[in-house]
Amino acid sequence: MNGKENKTALVTGANRGIGLAIARGLLQKGYEVIITSRSFDKATEAAKKLETLGQVIAIELDVSDDRSIDRAFETINQKIDRLDVLINNAGIYPDEGVNILTIDRELLELTLNTNTFGAIKMVQKFLPLLEQSPDARIINVSSSYGEINGLSANVPSYCLSKLALNGATIMLADALNSKGIVVNSICPGWVRTDMGGASAPRTPEQGADTAIWLATEASRKETGKFWRDRQVISY
Numbered sequence: 001m002n003g004k005e006n007k008t009a010l011v012t013g014a015n016r017g018i019g020l021a022i023a024r025g026l027l028q029k030g031y032e033v034i035i036t037s038r039s040f041d042k043a044t045e046a047a048k049k050l051e052t053l054g055q056v057i058a059i060e061l062d063v064s065d066d067r068s069i070d071r072a073f074e075t076i077n078q079k080i081d082r083l084d085v086l087i088n089n090a091g092i093y094p095d096e097g098v099n100i101l102t103i104d105r106e107l108l109e110l111t112l113n114t115n116t117f118g119a120i121k122m123v124q125k126f127l128p129l130l131e132q133s134p135d136a137r138i139i140n141v142s143s144s145y146g147e148i149n150g151l152s153a154n155v156p157s158y159c160l161s162k163l164a165l166n167g168a169t170i171m172l173a174d175a176l177n178s179k180g181i182v183v184n185s186i187c188p189g190w191v192r193t194d195m196g197g198a199s200a201p202r203t204p205e206q207g208a209d210t211a212i213w214l215a216t217e218a219s220r221k222e223t224g225k226f227w228r229d230r231q232v233i234s235y
């Protein structure tokens with residue numbers, strides 16, 4: 001497999017939920033997709049589910065661990081010569097039973113390290129491959145909990161992590177503008193996944209739609225923005 005004929009996309013946390021739906025949607029549009037997961041077995045299992053749709057590579061990747069990001073890059077760099085799409089989807093929501101007055105530093109660090117710093121480190125590491133694409137796009141999967149008006153004292157680390165992820169989107173878009181790499185945040189809505197729970201109104205496919213659209217069809221003039229249902233929303 002190489003990036004010469006088809007465009008190549010990498011999705012973090014792609015073994016289940018919205019990440020898996022994004023991977024499926026990109027394969028259906030003819031992209032080669034690198035499915036990454038904290039567990040190699042889970043990445044392989046997810047890749048097997050999707051392999052009839054197109055070219056899939058399974059890679060182990062923990063976005064909270066720089067050594068894991070480095071290892072994934074080394075492996076991927078031997079398989080492709082350019083990366084067209086990076087979807088920073090991996091995330092955790094561990095704020096059960098805590099609020100902004102009680103949460104400890106360890107939980108704040110864990111959530112920020114995964115949801116925010118993971119996305120920033122992925123961009124830094126994979127930049128050499130993104131720079132090889134004439135149409136590179138980065139999509140950060142954020143949340144309405146990261147909107148200024150969506151912050152909740154009872155969801156402290158998750159809200160802060162997505163607020164900061166949106167800040168990272170603005171800064172990365174600015175920093176990468178001269179290289180022609182576009183960067184956007186999306187809110188998938190409330191989605192039926194392990195994180196969203198069984199009561200959520202949206203399917204993973206509905207949650208994945210705006211990310212797939214930004215990755216494949218949206219105007220390249222759009223960068224540094226926050227989107228839901230293919231419309232710009234306020235930070």
Ligand SMILES: NC(=O)c1ccc[n+]([C@@H]2O[C@H](COP(=O)([O-])OP(=O)(O)OC[C@H]3O[C@@H](n4cnc5c(N)ncnc54)[C@H](OP(=O)(O)O)[C@@H]3O)[C@@H](O)[C@H]2O)c1
Binds near residue numbers: 090114188189190196
């Ligand atoms: N569901 C919703 O209603 C909703 C709403 C707004 C935003 N979002 C956002 O959408 C994204 C996907 O959420 P989801 O609903 O699909 O959740 P999910 O079903 O819980 O899936 C989360 C994914 O992230 C992976 N992950 C967690 N920590 C990781 C790490 N350190 N390194 C690499 N992968 C890691 C998980 O891998 P494992 O299988 O190894 O745990 C899993 O693949 C998240 O960023 C979430 O914040 C979801």
